[in-house]
Amino acid sequence: xxxxxxxxxxxxxxxxxxxxxxxxxxxxxxxxxxxxxxxxxxxxxxxxxxxxxxxxxxxxxxxxxxxxxxxxxxxxxxxxxxxxxxxxxxxxxxxxxxxxxxxxxxxx
Amino acid sequence: xxxxxxxxxxxxxxxxxxxxxxxxxxxxxxxxxxxxxxxxxxxxxxxxxxxxxxxxxxxxxxxxxxxxxxxxxxxxxxxxxxxxxxxxxxxxxxxxxxxxxxxxxxxxxxxxxxxxxxxxxxxxxxxxxxxxxxxxxxxxxxxxxxxxxxxxxxxxxxxxxxxxxxxxxxxxxxxxxxxxxxxxxxxxxxxxxxxxxxxxxxxxxxxxxxxxxxxxxxxxxxxxxxxxxxxxxxxxxxxxxxxxxxxxxxxxxxxxxxxxxxxxxxxxxxxxxxxxxxxxxxxxxxxxxxxxxxxxxxxxxxxxxxxxxxxxxxxxxxxxxxxxxxxxxxxxx
Numbered sequence: 357x358x359x360x361x362x363x364x365x366x367x368x369x370x371x372x373x374x375x376x377x378x379x380x381x382x383x384x385x386x387x388x389x390x391x392x393x394x395x396x397x398x399x400x401x402x403x404x405x406x407x408x409x410x411x412x413x414x415x416x417x418x419x420x421x422x423x424x425x426x427x428x429x430x431x432x433x434x435x436x437x438x439x440x441x442x443x444x445x446x447x448x449x450x451x452x453x454x455x456x457x458x459x460x461x462x463x464x
Numbered sequence: 465x466x467x468x469x470x471x472x473x474x475x476x477x478x479x480x481x482x483x484x485x486x487x488x489x490x491x492x493x494x495x496x497x498x499x500x501x502x503x504x505x506x507x508x509x510x511x512x513x514x515x516x517x518x519x520x521x522x523x524x525x526x527x528x529x530x531x532x533x534x535x536x537x538x539x540x541x542x543x544x545x546x547x548x549x550x551x552x553x554x555x556x557x558x559x560x561x562x563x564x565x566x567x568x569x570x571x572x573x574x575x576x577x578x579x580x581x582x583x584x585x586x587x588x589x590x591x592x593x594x595x596x597x598x599x600x601x602x603x604x605x606x607x608x609x610x611x612x613x614x615x616x617x618x619x620x621x622x623x624x625x626x627x628x629x630x631x632x633x634x635x636x637x638x639x640x641x642x643x644x645x646x647x648x649x650x651x652x653x654x655x656x657x658x659x660x661x662x663x664x665x666x667x668x669x670x671x672x673x674x675x676x677x678x679x680x681x682x683x684x685x686x687x688x689x690x691x692x693x694x695x696x697x698x699x700x701x702x703x704x705x706x707x708x709x710x711x712x713x714x715x716x717x718x719x720x721x722x723x724x725x726x727x728x729x730x731x732x733x734x735x736x737x738x739x740x741x742x743x744x745x746x747x748x749x750x751x752x753x754x755x756x757x758x759x760x761x762x763x764x765x766x767x768x769x770x771x772x773x774x775x776x777x778x779x780x781x782x783x784x785x786x787x788x789x790x791x792x793x794x795x796x797x
Contacts, residue, residue: 360503363503363507364591365591366497367502367505367506367507367508368504368590368591368593368594369592369594369595370593370594370595370596370626370627371593371595372487372490372497373487373496373499374483374487376593377483377486381479420593421595427642
């Protein structure tokens with residue numbers, strides 16, 4: 357499923373193959389880093405992880421655009437990162453809530 | 465080797481090496497890009513297409529059988545006929561204008577034959593990597609669509625095929641910043657290049673010399689240079705002309721003839737004479753010569769951003785020579 361998901365995201369995107377893989381590698385690394393610092397149930401974990409992920413997504417996209425020599429089309433970083441950060445926090449919060457309500461009261 | 469160094473190599477340097485190897489291999493061959501188009505784009509299309517089909521059928525049912533029966537049908541028929549006639553009229557008038565010029569030539573090649581294939585828009589700018597201004601249409605390589613095939617509407621040029629999947633394809637619009645189309649003004653026959661500036665911004669018309677005539681309201685037609693777009697198809701309408709101050713060229717801005725929100729059914733044109741327009745829009749630079757495309761011929765689709773329009777200039781994001789000049793973008797009011 358992971359491979360299919362990566363292929364779907366790469367297929368519908370406009371950049372050369374590899375951007376999504378790099379993003380998910382960073383996601384995994386930042387998850388380990390955040391988990392090393394904080395517990396996943398801690399709201400600060402969500403804040404830190406979401407912020408790192410939002411920054412990483414901007415870096416990856418901007419880097420891919422620069423590497424492919426596309427005309428600059430990325431928006432200004434901080435408003436874009438702020439929107440991503442907010443979206444990640446909301447989705448993570450909803451997912452955590454649903455996970456806990458479905459009877460899995462253990463640790464995340 | 466200390467354990468810490470071993471972990472560093474195993475979990476950082478080795479994956480990084482493997483990633484860059486995969487990236488550069490795909491850069492040269494394009495195999496993974498084609499795999500992603502054949503799977504990911506295909507899957508996304510099959511998910512979106514039923515929803516759009518359902519929406520179209522519900523709209524049609526409502527408009528034909530519930531709301532203004534008969535009158536609505538007649539109106540739709542007449543509108544379609546008018547669009548066909550407008551397109552035909554534009555094409556024929558250009559042929560008529562070129563007839564006198566062609567008769568003075570001793571020898572000329574017959575006009576390339578183009579095959580038209582209809583497609584429906586089913587999505588726009590999909591996914592987290594949607595950087596370019598693109599549409600998703602429901603025709604692909606199984607229908608004979610190839611990279612860089614022109615896409616037009618009854619009003620004029622829409623863009624070109626960026627990434628063909630099996631049954632669905634991604635179209636990069638002429639408003640995208642990577643889009644450059646060789647054009648000619650309808651009245652003064654001045655060659656130029658139309659460059660997109662992104663969504664919500666006017667198109668920039670480059671390389672019109674300071675003394676050449678161009679006026680607001682004038683239509684820009686595809687010039688046929690580069691062999692990607694057929695000659696004579698409307699591209700844009702001039703909206704603003706600013707005389708040159710110290711530059712050799714005038715500052716001219718144009719707008720597409722049809723707004724993005726009105727794109728529904730489009731036509732994909734394919735050449736029948738075997739001419740290859742070169743590497744795809746969304747591709748790596750010139751080293752990607754083996755990604756299913758033959759080596760670009762002289763009239764190819766590589767961009768030469770700052771050369772006069774007599775040379776072949778069209779779209780490609782990275783042919784190694786492109787460093788897009790960053791000048792202020794003229795936004796629509």
